[in-house]
Amino acid sequence: MVTTAAGGPTVRRIMVGLELRRMRESCGITREAAGYVIRGSESKISRLELGRVGFKPRDILDLLTFYGVHDDATRDALLALAKEANSPGWWHTYDDVLPGWFQTYVGLEESAQLIRGYEVQFIPGLLQTEDYARAVTLSGAPGLSAEETERRVRLRMTRQLALDRPNPPALWIVLDEGALRRPMGDRQVMRGQLTRLIQLVDRPDVTLQVMPFRFGAHAGDGGAFSILRFPEPDVPDIVYIEQLASALYLDKPEQVERYAEAINRLTVNSHPPDRTADMLSKVLAQI
Numbered sequence: 001m002v003t004t005a006a007g008g009p010t011v012r013r014i015m016v017g018l019e020l021r022r023m024r025e026s027c028g029i030t031r032e033a034a035g036y037v038i039r040g041s042e043s044k045i046s047r048l049e050l051g052r053v054g055f056k057p058r059d060i061l062d063l064l065t066f067y068g069v070h071d072d073a074t075r076d077a078l079l080a081l082a083k084e085a086n087s088p089g090w091w092h093t094y095d096d097v098l099p100g101w102f103q104t105y106v107g108l109e110e111s112a113q114l115i116r117g118y119e120v121q122f123i124p125g126l127l128q129t130e131d132y133a134r135a136v137t138l139s140g141a142p143g144l145s146a147e148e149t150e151r152r153v154r155l156r157m158t159r160q161l162a163l164d165r166p167n168p169p170a171l172w173i174v175l176d177e178g179a180l181r182r183p184m185g186d187r188q189v190m191r192g193q194l195t196r197l198i199q200l201v202d203r204p205d206v207t208l209q210v211m212p213f214r215f216g217a218h219a220g221d222g223g224a225f226s227i228l229r230f231p232e233p234d235v236p237d238i239v240y241i242e243q244l245a246s247a248l249y250l251d252k253p254e255q256v257e258r259y260a261e262a263i264n265r266l267t268v269n270s271h272p273p274d275r276t277a278d279m280l281s282k283v284l285a286q287i
Contacts, residue, residue, distance in 0.1 A: 009087050012082075013055070020049055038058075060078060096151065097155060116229075118224055126163060134149065139184065172267070180194065207273050210270055212279075
């Protein structure tokens with residue numbers, strides 16, 4: 001049965017893909033055979049089923065017919081969901097400064113109900129001040145023009161509007177102590193950022209913890225990652241791992257479980273949330 005999605009277009013694409021995969025598998029049809037029907041390849045069917053690309057109505061109709069789905073209500077519902085999935089999100093107005101591999105993450109972030117993550121190098125984008133975001137942007141790409149720099153900063157600030165909507169995503173972030181102490185910009189920028197984090201600690205939808213240097217080796221030694229959970233029960237949790245010029249999106253249950261275990265261990269081994277404000281205040285006093 002096709003259901004509607006409350007999230008943004010990225011999650012809708014995932015839901016259409018999941019439904020198409022369920023229908024194909026219930027018929028025992030291979031991806032290669034399905035690809036032939038829509039004049040494509042096995043890899044095209046894989047991308048469609050993963051929600052990585054948009055949908056053509058003709059492809060949807062041809063696949064539904066091939067899968068033996070002739071009920072008008074089911075066909076119309078999936079076509080309507082696919083049409084919504086093809087609608088551009090607000091972030092597409094930033095295509096000039098937003099890499100394609102990161103567009104997917106912004107769409108997922110927009111629809112997430114819960115975001116858990118561990119950060120080593122930087123304060124996460126959803127929690128950055130404007131000055132800190134500008135400093136991070138310039139450190140990563142010092143040759144940017146002033147206009148492009150400000151576009152990237154504005155994109156990050158626009159992402160943060162999700163925290164002020166009626167039903168914001170819950171954030172549970174573990175920050176490595178290094179992310180708090182690594183200078184970004186000048187002293188004033190760092191003081192402003194730490195002050196912002198202290199203010200965020202009081203929000204009911206934000207949980208911050210700090211992994212101290214003194215703990216030594218821990219479950220997050222492999223690097224930063226985020227786990228996104230969605231209100232739609234059919235959409236799996238997705239692990240996001242950012243690389244220098246690309247990103248990984250993991251959704252296989254065994255992969256997600258491994259990272260879920262890591263974040264659970266990090267939350268146990270880090271300073272408890274009720275000590276975060278004191279920890280942040282101590283670092284702030286040393287700047």
